[in-house]
Amino acid sequence: MEFSKISKLVKESHDNYSSILNEGSNNLEIILNIVNAINKTLIIDDVLALVLKYAISLTGTERGFIVLKNEEGKLEYKLGLNSNEGEIPKDEFSVSQSVVDDVFITGESKFIESAQSGNDNRKSKSIFLLDLQTILCSPLTTSGKKIGVIYVDSKHLHKIKVKEITNMFEILAGQAATAIKNAQLYNAQLISNKSLEESNRQLIIAKEEAEKSDRLKSEFLAQMSHEIRTPIHILMSYSTLIKDEMEGKLDNDMKSNFNAIEHAGKRIIRTTELILNMSEITTGTYEYNESEFDVYDGILRQIYNEYNDKLNKDKISFSIQNNSKTGIVFADKYSVYQIFNQIIDNAVKYTEEGEINITVSNSRDGKVVVSISDTGIGISEEYFPSIFMPFTQEEQGYTRRFEGNGLGLSLVKKYCELNQAKIDIQSKKDKGTTVIVTFN
Numbered sequence: 001m002e003f004s005k006i007s008k009l010v011k012e013s014h015d016n017y018s019s020i021l022n023e024g025s026n027n028l029e030i031i032l033n034i035v036n037a038i039n040k041t042l043i044i045d046d047v048l049a050l051v052l053k054y055a056i057s058l059t060g061t062e063r064g065f066i067v068l069k070n071e072e073g074k075l076e077y078k079l080g081l082n083s084n085e086g087e088i089p090k091d092e093f094s095v096s097q098s099v100v101d102d103v104f105i106t107g108e109s110k111f112i113e114s115a116q117s118g119n120d121n122r123k124s125k126s127i128f129l130l131d132l133q134t135i136l137c138s139p140l141t142t143s144g145k146k147i148g149v150i151y152v153d154s155k156h157l158h159k160i161k162v163k164e165i166t167n168m169f170e171i172l173a174g175q176a177a178t179a180i181k182n183a184q185l186y187n188a189q190l191i192s193n194k195s196l197e198e199s200n201r202q203l204i205i206a207k208e209e210a211e212k213s214d215r216l217k218s219e220f221l222a223q224m225s226h227e228i229r230t231p232i233h234i235l236m237s238y239s240t241l242i243k244d245e246m247e248g249k250l251d252n253d254m255k256s257n258f259n260a261i262e263h264a265g266k267r268i269i270r271t272t273e274l275i276l277n278m279s280e281i282t283t284g285t286y287e288y289n290e291s292e293f294d295v296y297d298g299i300l301r302q303i304y305n306e307y308n309d310k311l312n313k314d315k316i317s318f319s320i321q322n323n324s325k326t327g328i329v330f331a332d333k334y335s336v337y338q339i340f341n342q343i344i345d346n347a348v349k350y351t352e353e354g355e356i357n358i359t360v361s362n363s364r365d366g367k368v369v370v371s372i373s374d375t376g377i378g379i380s381e382e383y384f385p386s387i388f389m390p391f392t393q394e395e396q397g398y399t400r401r402f403e404g405n406g407l408g409l410s411l412v413k414k415y416c417e418l419n420q421a422k423i424d425i426q427s428k429k430d431k432g433t434t435v436i437v438t439f440n
Helices: 003-023 027-038 044-059 097-106 125-129 163-245 252-283 295-308 333-349 381-386 408-418
Strands: 063-069 075-082 110-112 134-142 145-154 290-294 316-322 328-332 354-362 368-374 421-428 432-439
Touching: 027 044, 027 163, 044 063, 044 075, 044 134, 044 145, 044 163, 075 097, 075 145, 097 110, 097 125, 097 134, 097 145, 134 163, 145 163, 163 252, 252 408, 290 295, 295 316, 295 333, 295 354, 295 368, 328 333, 333 354, 333 368, 333 408, 333 432, 408 421
Parallel strands: 316 354
Antiparallel strands: 063 075, 063 145, 110 134, 134 145, 290 328, 354 368, 368 432, 421 432
């Protein structure tokens, strides 16, 4: 029922309550009507207004107030009304504070009539100053907890010390407490939901901004990589052309310079390719093409041959073994090639002497397992949490011994996830590293 309709019910019922009370009949029906009206709204302001209007009507008093306990446990003004349903401003809130405090502390109602006479021992200074004759005050208690006080008073003498009035006022207070508590919980839920909605909205905005930032960063890196790689290819091509033209005329210094140009060019190209690959993965533009192929024959053997020709065989023993019954996998061949090319490149880069071994085998449940182990510099335990983070390396700064941009293992991890492969790294500083990739 709308608040305006409920208010109309209160107004129309006022005369009925007075006559019924005078006749002493059917108090239960009155309370039920009041309770039904109050419980038809969960808006806290409407509940408070209805409770006070009924309380003033039932008692025939002139004013009513509701004070509720705040978060600090102190009573706080919430609403005041007069018998004409006009709101009493907070700055005009004046009651017998001693009565209100006593009722809240003891949890027991107080009913005072003939307050200005000398026959009542409940006299207080505020009662005399306000020229009050009649006071009814009850605690608002629900589930054994006091949440506030309801108070009505009048400057006129009313016969309130009859069970019909005092009992009904206390019943009203009890029902009001439950209705107020429910309204408070509802209001708190609304505030909580609103706060949650705002938090979710902010999270969505932050997520969109972060995604936009990552996308722009990746697009920028991809564009810059393209702009760098193209001219580098041209420079390297001209360098090779000049070197071929001067074949037989180059001294050792010149040969060393051309080799340095080739090495630097390949390093730049390798870096830009890593950046391009990473940007494709992070922006979701990488095209995944699944096919069936043999990891040993189709990829590892090729990479092994490429690196085997470059290694100093006097210092490093480089081997490859196929112990698998089958090396067939269903995956994206390009990204799988990048996985093992990067892992083997790391093994070669960080192993100055000792062994590098590549082994293909099958797990007990038939999965293809590739293990690449080396006796290189290894990885410290402290660095392991950051091992797959992009643009990070264990050695930082210009004094680091090994080249690289810190994208390799990060890209390997993402390519493994793309192919639903599991990667496990076991390493000890100065003892070597073993990388195991298992295909589902």
